Structure formats: structure tokens, C-alpha cells
Amino acid sequence: xxxxxxxxxxxxxxNPQITGRTILSVTVNHPQVIAAPxxxxxxxxLNGQQxxxxxxxxxxxxxxTENCRVTLHLRMTGSLLxxxxxYKMAKHTHVIMRLDxxxxxxxxxxxxxxxxxxxxxxxEDTITGIRKLGPEPFDDVLTARYLQEKFAGKKKAVxxxxxxxxxxxxxxxxxxxxxxxRAGIHPQSQAGSLSLEELAKLAEVVxxxxxxxxxxxxxxxxDYLAGGGWDYRNTPYLRIYGHGGEPCPACGMILEKxxxxxxxxxxxxxxxxxxx
DNA sequence: CCCTGCCTGCTG
DNA sequence: CAGCAGGCAGGG
Numbered sequence: 001x002x003x004x005x006x007x008x009x010x011x012x013x014x015n016p017q018i019t020g021r022t023i024l025s026v027t028v029n030h031p032q033v034i035a036a037p038x039x040x041x042x043x044x045x046l047n048g049q050q051x052x053x054x055x056x057x058x059x060x061x062x063x064x065t066e067n068c069r070v071t072l073h074l075r076m077t078g079s080l081l082x083x084x085x086x087y088k089m090a091k092h093t094h095v096i097m098r099l100d101x102x103x104x105x106x107x108x109x110x111x112x113x114x115x116x117x118x119x120x121x122x123x124e125d126t127i128t129g130i131r132k133l134g135p136e137p138f139d140d141v142l143t144a145r146y147l148q149e150k151f152a153g154k155k156k157a158v159x160x161x162x163x164x165x166x167x168x169x170x171x172x173x174x175x176x177x178x179x180x181x182r183a184g185i186h187p188q189s190q191a192g193s194l195s196l197e198e199l200a201k202l203a204e205v206v207x208x209x210x211x212x213x214x215x216x217x218x219x220x221x222x223d224y225l226a227g228g229g230w231d232y233r234n235t236p237y238l239r240i241y242g243h244g245g246e247p248c249p250a251c252g253m254i255l256e257k258x259x260x261x262x263x264x265x266x267x268x269x270x271x272x273x274x275x276x
Numbered sequence: 277c278c279c280t281g282c283c284t285g286c287t288g
Numbered sequence: 289c290a291g292c293a294g295g296c297a298g299g300g
Binding site: 002003006059073074075076077111113114115128129163165172173174175241263264 | 293294295296
């Protein structure tokens, strides 16, 4: 579910509530949610740790403590909440970190695809998903030339390349569609065949689109909690995702829905012409 | 490169 | 009831 803008929202809400707090105890209800190390070691190492801050990289979040880094990925249905200890326990709550101020960090995930990893503060990153991440969308290296180099010779659809976390970190299925719509590029265009002009447009709209949705997704901690850490996405602002079969907001043609690279995709056959 | 597995809940 | 969902890892 959550893509970069949503993960940024989670960080924005959770970080101020947990920074400076000390973890008193950790409960894991479903051990497989802890990818590494073993559940016992995970809990033991975090006991008594003071939280110093939170970071986002791509769709990964990391909670920093004095001696550890806790990295997590929400995948499709994960959510991270800060609640009072007596707050109603949601179904599928898999990890609970009790804090020293009567609050808890809770990880809830119905499909249980989300994962946690614990590393020592100074340990080199061993999480494959993080190691292979490409630049952040807001990084200066994201230029037409960079995309040209990365897409060179690729016959696969440009949309699949946008979803490739090693090319740009943080884009998922929804924003890939929104980005390509703004760029006026057909999602099935062969990545390697795009003109430098199209790549320049793409490099421009990637950070624009994501920062627009980061802005739109802003929410108060109260509303975030009331929505279960899930209901903060500003879907009213999505221009085409979820609007297949409806008129294009730009030209009025009917938006097409189609499976591309195994993912449900929406695009405007009028605004997003296929060059190849 | 493509394919499957991982899970539950919602929609048609 | 089958099919699908905003993601990724691992294997062939």
C-alpha cells in the first residue's frame, strides 16, 4: 500500500511522538514479521533503548535508537500507530513497543507482508531491499541523462522501470500511473525508446508529483490515529488511479484500465500516446 | 527474464 | 465464490 508520500506521512506523524522516548518492552505476536534477527534477540536488544529519531529511505522507515536501527517496510497493508497503552487493540497487531510515557508503538498488518529488521547502530546494512535502492526522487542526480543511462536498451515498459526500486526509490503502482499521466507518456512505452525530451519531462514530474502528494497527505496525529494510520491518503487528489472508465480530467477521453507488468494500470489514451 | 509465494479482506 | 489488491524476495 504505502508508497513514498504515505511513508513520509507516517514518519511525520510518528517521529515527533516517539523521539526521546525509551522503549520499556517489546512484544511480537507473530514472529515471522521479524525478518532478522530472531524474535528473542530483537526484543532483548531494544529493551531500554532510547529513541533518537526516525528516517525514511524509499518506502523503508528506520527508527534510530542509541545502539540500534530498526528498519521496517509496510508493504501492502502495514500501518504504524502510536497509541495509549489502553487503546483498543486492532486485529492483526503484530508488534508492540511499550514506551516510557504510557504510549505504545504498534504495527498492524492484515496481510502480514510487512517486515522488521534490527541492526546495530554502526552495523553495515545487510537488508537487500535497502542496499539495492536507487536515488531518492528528490536527488539532483535524477536527470534525463540519468534515466537515459538506466533505461538504455530496456525493452520493458517504462512503468515497470518506474516501479524498479533500484532505478528510483519509493515509487509504487499508484504514483507510477499519476507520474506517467503528468508526463504524457504511455505506461507501455519501451523505456529504452523514450526521447531525451520525454525523459526530461519524466525527471521533472517525478519529484513534482511526489512532493505534491506529500503535501496533500498531511494530517494531524489525531486524525491519523482515528483512521488507523491508514486512512490518510488523499485519494480525492488522484487524477487517474482508480478512475478507469471515467473521463480524463484533461481531455475528456475515457481513461483506459489495463494490466501492465502484472499490475493494474490506468492511463489516458488521448494524453498518453504510445511512441513505439 | 518470468514466475511463484507470502496473507487477509473486499468486490463483483 | 473466484479474483483481485497500493510490494517484494527468491528461484528457475
